[in-house]
Every structure is written in structure tokens, then in C-alpha cells.
Amino acid sequence: MKIVIVGGGTGGTILANNLARRLSGELKNGKARLILLSASERHMYQPGLLYVAVGKMMPDELYRDQRSLLEPSIEFHVDPVEQFALDKNQVKTKSGATIDYDMLVIATGSRMVPETIPGLAENSETFYTEESAVKMCKALQQFQGGKVVITVGVPHKCPMAPLEITFMLNDYFKDRGIRDKVQIHYTYPIGRTHSLENVAKWATPEFGRLGITYETLFNMKEVDGKNKILRSEEGTDTPYDLLIAIPAHKGMEVLEKNGLGANGFIPTNRTRLNMEGRTNVFVLGDTTNIPISKAGSTAHFEAEALGENIAAMVKLGAPVRDYDGKVFCFIQAGKDRATYAMFNYTTPPDPKAPTKAIHWFKLAYNKLYWSSVRGLL
Amino acid sequence: MAEKKIVDARGSYCPGPLMELIAAMKSAQVGDELEVLSTDQGSAKDIPEWIRKVGHDYLESKEEAGVWHVLVRKKK
Numbered sequence: 001m002k003i004v005i006v007g008g009g010t011g012g013t014i015l016a017n018n019l020a021r022r023l024s025g026e027l028k029n030g031k032a033r034l035i036l037l038s039a040s041e042r043h044m045y046q047p048g049l050l051y052v053a054v055g056k057m058m059p060d061e062l063y064r065d066q067r068s069l070l071e072p073s074i075e076f077h078v079d080p081v082e083q084f085a086l087d088k089n090q091v092k093t094k095s096g097a098t099i100d101y102d103m104l105v106i107a108t109g110s111r112m113v114p115e116t117i118p119g120l121a122e123n124s125e126t127f128y129t130e131e132s133a134v135k136m137c138k139a140l141q142q143f144q145g146g147k148v149v150i151t152v153g154v155p156h157k158c159p160m161a162p163l164e165i166t167f168m169l170n171d172y173f174k175d176r177g178i179r180d181k182v183q184i185h186y187t188y189p190i191g192r193t194h195s196l197e198n199v200a201k202w203a204t205p206e207f208g209r210l211g212i213t214y215e216t217l218f219n220m221k222e223v224d225g226k227n228k229i230l231r232s233e234e235g236t237d238t239p240y241d242l243l244i245a246i247p248a249h250k251g252m253e254v255l256e257k258n259g260l261g262a263n264g265f266i267p268t269n270r271t272r273l274n275m276e277g278r279t280n281v282f283v284l285g286d287t288t289n290i291p292i293s294k295a296g297s298t299a300h301f302e303a304e305a306l307g308e309n310i311a312a313m314v315k316l317g318a319p320v321r322d323y324d325g326k327v328f329c330f331i332q333a334g335k336d337r338a339t340y341a342m343f344n345y346t347t348p349p350d351p352k353a354p355t356k357a358i359h360w361f362k363l364a365y366n367k368l369y370w371s372s373v374r375g376l377l
Numbered sequence: 378m379a380e381k382k383i384v385d386a387r388g389s390y391c392p393g394p395l396m397e398l399i400a401a402m403k404s405a406q407v408g409d410e411l412e413v414l415s416t417d418q419g420s421a422k423d424i425p426e427w428i429r430k431v432g433h434d435y436l437e438s439k440e441e442a443g444v445w446h447v448l449v450r451k452k453k
Contacts, residue, residue, distance in 0.1 A: 189396060189399055197419075291386045327391065
């Protein structure tokens, strides 16, 4: 049984380690092979980019060597897939290799696409890559006062990011002693301040308490960089001095090119995580089109369910459990307080008031992540 | 040629049915109909609210066995 995982991010790495342990006997006696193909020899802790943007983490703290995170029985190659020949059970890689599989897992993640909004990429700051987070950090350092506008595209990775960066900026400007010179203005695509109703119920009064203004039902249409105006699909204009963007995201281009899914998101069964119409192709994390959060924790919990099922298919010939839609997201409520939201397909979250203890746990998790992707947590 | 697309947002708390519709609307063509399936009763109110504000056509909402079907058309 040859299992090929495409993508060495959170989902792909957790799944590979999970399977390496569950199938240790089969890998040892040659009845199974486990291959992980990634585009990078390094693994990035993406949630750390938020902290880099406000100068609270350095970029080099975000990375580990990918090989060091993997069980020795995993055959790891830095060789991204360029062609998916699903009818032949084959993938072709950048180096020219053709790799057959019995089971394929696609976990290639998502990427921001600010270029889909005219003027956005040239006139805004963001923090979804190392380069952009460092650039934003420098832009914030030079900012001396004025109107900061936070704008949000759909869909986006990490649904808590819009709120988190807003609260972090509030504390950032307070610490610099210029909060009274800065108007923080938050915009959001739907009719409340967050997609999760209970999170919005908590966040909205927090905005009032902290003097953060907001506008809901606001979807970016274009940015007029010359006049520093953000225009919405809903017909409103919002002037800004500094524009912070949570850009819309798409799946990886290679998936679109191979016709696997519109916008690079693959149609995926929400409980068994197989690609629709395929019984031996599975999809993890941001790559699915499942209507749940694009977040590391989603990929993590999906990987655990899928690991159990793939191991059961190898050993028993059938899967044994469903993924229930579980997601757990920390919510930084400023520089020293945090809370969390946990939910699944049937149970909405009920976040509690932020505390320092949860913030410290989040800081600890920033380090514990490396145990998490090794499959130890 | 205009198409009818299903936006299956059942069980979605985050990003939620309206966010799923906003994302799907971007890829749709003018004239396409989009039917949102939602298990959130609030969709029958908040989807029409956004559709009217942004200037698309709201066609109808109905509930069947705990699932709300909200039908809209991309107008611009």
C-alpha cells in the first residue's frame, strides 16, 4: 500500500506522522510506504506572522527544518507536484518524477490573492507571508497617527485574524503612546463584527470600550491609492491613512490548472474527507471546499480523523470514523489577553471573557506547535 | 449562459452561510442563480439584507426539514 501526501504544511505533516505511528509495522515490513512531497524544506508556523507584524516575534522564530519534524519512516522529498493524473493513480513532480499511489492526500493549503482587488496589493499592508509581515512591521513603526482601516476579503485564512490584528493594533499604538492620535476603523463583510455570532457579541462591546469604530456589510471593491480611499461593493467610500488588509484567499494554482476545483479548493466530502467522486483521494485543511474555517486547527483535527481512517483502510479495508467539523481557535484580544472558540458542525462556540491565563497558554502553544505537528499533542 | 449553483453551507458556523455566498458570488457570472443551503435560521434574514444592500436580486427563501434554501441572482 503506497500512500502519497502532497503538501508539508500543518495538515500534511500531522497526517504523515500520525500514519507513520499507526502503520509502523506495515512500514517496517514493507507492506506500506509513506511518501510526503512538499514545496519547501522548511516548515513555517503561520500564526506567528501576526506577532511578527507587530514586532513581538522575529521571522526566524517561525521556522523549523521540515525533515526534523518527521518520523524517520516517512520518505520526504522537496519536490512539489505539478500534474495530478487521478485516473492513472499517478502524480508528476517538478523534478520530472512520476509517482504511483494507492491512496493520495492533497494538503497544499491556500494563498492570499490581494491582486483580485484593484489597488489593494500596492496600497495596503498585510501579514500572510514573512515578507509582508516584515513590511507591515516597518510601516507601523513609521506611522505617527491618522486613520487605520482594517479590511477583510472572503474567503480568508484564519477567521480570527481580523479581530486579532485589530486588538493587537490597539495595544501597539497604546504602547507607543500615540493611541489618541490614531483612529482604528474595522470593516467586515457581513452584518456583524464576526462570522461567529457569539464572538461578535463579545467583540462589538469591546470595540466600544476601546474606542474602535466599525462598519459592517463592507466588501472591498477597489482601492484608490492616490486619494487613499477604500471603496466597497455596497457603495460606500472609506478614507484611510494606513490600510491593513486580510486579503481573500484561493487554493494553490496547481490545483486549478489540473481542474481539481474552482479557485483551487477541491470538492470534498465533509465527514470522510475524500475528494467527491474519488474513493482513494483525500483532501485536508485549507484545500477543501468544506464550509468551515480555513485554520491550522481544522487541518489538525481533520488529519487526526483521516489518519485513523487511512490506517483502518490499510488494516481492515474500511474507514472507522467521521470528521465532525471540529475547530479550535485561539483569539488574541490584545497584547496580554486571549480567549478561544471551539465548535463543530452541530455545536456553535461559546467564547468566554478573555483572560491573561489563556494568553499565556497561547504563547506556550506558539512553541508547543512543534510538538503538535510531530503528532505528540 | 446563466447557471444555477448550489452553495452548501449546512453546518457552517464559521465562516457561515453569508460568507460562503459572498465568496461564491465573486466567481459567478451576471445572471447566475445561487441557492444557499443553510441550517442557520438567521440566513433567511441576513442574506436578503446583504443582497439588497449590494444590489443583487433576492428571489425567495423557504425552509424544508430544518434546511433554509435562499435563492438569489447575481445582477452586476
